[in-house]
Amino acid sequence: MVATIVGQALAAARPGDRVLVVDSGSTDDTARRAREAGAEVIGGPLGKGAAMRLAVSAVDSEWTCFLDADLATSERNVPALLREAAAGGTADHVVGDYEYDHPGTILASTFTIYEPLTARFFPEVGHLGANALTGYRAVRTRLLRAAPLPADFGVEAFLNISIALAGGRAEVCHLGVIGSRYRFHGGSMATQIGTRILDMAEAHGRLAPADRPDWDQWLHAGVAALAPNAADQGRSALLSRLFTTVRRPMPPTGTPTTTHLTSHSGI
Numbered sequence: 199m200v201a202t203i204v205g206q207a208l209a210a211a212r213p214g215d216r217v218l219v220v221d222s223g224s225t226d227d228t229a230r231r232a233r234e235a236g237a238e239v240i241g242g243p244l245g246k247g248a249a250m251r252l253a254v255s256a257v258d259s260e261w262t263c264f265l266d267a268d269l270a271t272s273e274r275n276v277p278a279l280l281r282e283a284a285a286g287g288t289a290d291h292v293v294g295d296y297e298y299d300h301p302g303t304i305l306a307s308t309f310t311i312y313e314p315l316t317a318r319f320f321p322e323v324g325h326l327g328a329n330a331l332t333g334y335r336a337v338r339t340r341l342l343r344a345a346p347l348p349a350d351f352g353v354e355a356f357l358n359i360s361i362a363l364a365g366g367r368a369e370v371c372h373l374g375v376i377g378s379r380y381r382f383h384g385g386s387m388a389t390q391i392g393t394r395i396l397d398m399a400e401a402h403g404r405l406a407p408a409d410r411p412d413w414d415q416w417l418h419a420g421v422a423a424l425a426p427n428a429a430d431q432g433r434s435a436l437l438s439r440l441f442t443t444v445r446r447p448m449p450p451t452g453t454p455t456t457t458h459l460t461s462h463s464g465i
């Protein structure tokens with residue numbers, strides 16, 4: 199499967215570009231297939247963000263384009279569309295939105311975990327399309343070096359938030375219909391996304407540490423609601439369950455502590 203996206207990247211590449219595949223602890227034939235397709239392959243640790251971090255340390259181009267390995271079909275060349283948007287506009291971060299080839303696909307953790315938490319704690323991120331956690335995006339490389347990327351699936355939430363906080367301008371680029379493997383990660387992906395946002399909210403003084411257990415509980419309950427449920431009969435039942443989840447009240451939030459600010463104020 200990796201050969202498809204490598205072929206697209208090679209077709210989109212310009213002189214000086216590198217097409218890198220980080221083989222992050224895969225146990226299948228990914229490395230060989232990627233090499234045979236024409237990519238440079240570097241061995242890396244398990245974890246999506248860890249793989250992306252390694253790639254960032256290996257490039258020196260102005261832009262870095264991230265592409266998921268499991269693209270099976272697409273109407274147009276995905277990296278070429280991302281490059282075009284990056285080169286032709288004023289954005290620092292191009293977020294690739296796309297249609298799934300299965301029209302019933304519901305991005306459950308995106309809309310029950312990522313969207314509500316980001317809207318609550320980081321409203322400056324704004325709306326980044328229907329698939330804000332997309333694995334297809336281009337970022338100005340200097341913005342990727344400001345802080346190490348988290349090792350897990352919280353990496354896209356981290357990018358959306360940290361680039362917005364740094365004043366980077368995001369733009370959504372439409373990639374058409376993409377066919378890829380879709381799997382439920384047993385809640386671990388949703389937990390990683392939510393935990394990353396809550397960690398960042400605490401680190402940026404937007405969530406008081408004393409309130410964190412209530413938010414962890416809110417996250418935990420949301421993740422539990424995402425698991426496939428035998429009682430769901432079709433898409434409507436699943437959606438209805440997710441809507442109930444989205445509407446559950448968020449914990450009240452106290453004022454984050456600001457003692458470090460007053461102690462430096464000199465007043």
Ligand SMILES: O=c1ccn([C@@H]2O[C@H](COP(=O)(O)OP(=O)(O)O)[C@@H](O)[C@H]2O)c(=O)[nH]1
Nearest residue numbers: 222244245246249266267268333379380381
């Ligand atoms: O340890 C990992 C896990 C994932 N990935 C990359 O992250 C993408 C998305 O992961 P996955 O397909 O498991 O998630 P999904 O897109 O189904 O939510 C994969 O295609 C890989 O390119 C990776 O590099 N290392």
Ligand SMILES: O=C(O)[C@@H](COP(=O)(O)O)O[C@H]1O[C@H](CO)[C@@H](O)[C@H](O)[C@H]1O
Nearest residue numbers: 266304305306307308331332333351354
């Ligand atoms: O499978 C998908 O399309 C989503 C997750 O969908 P959900 O909202 O968890 O159902 O995965 C995206 O988000 C991950 C975490 O940010 C990224 O790493 C994937 O590349 C991206 O496809």
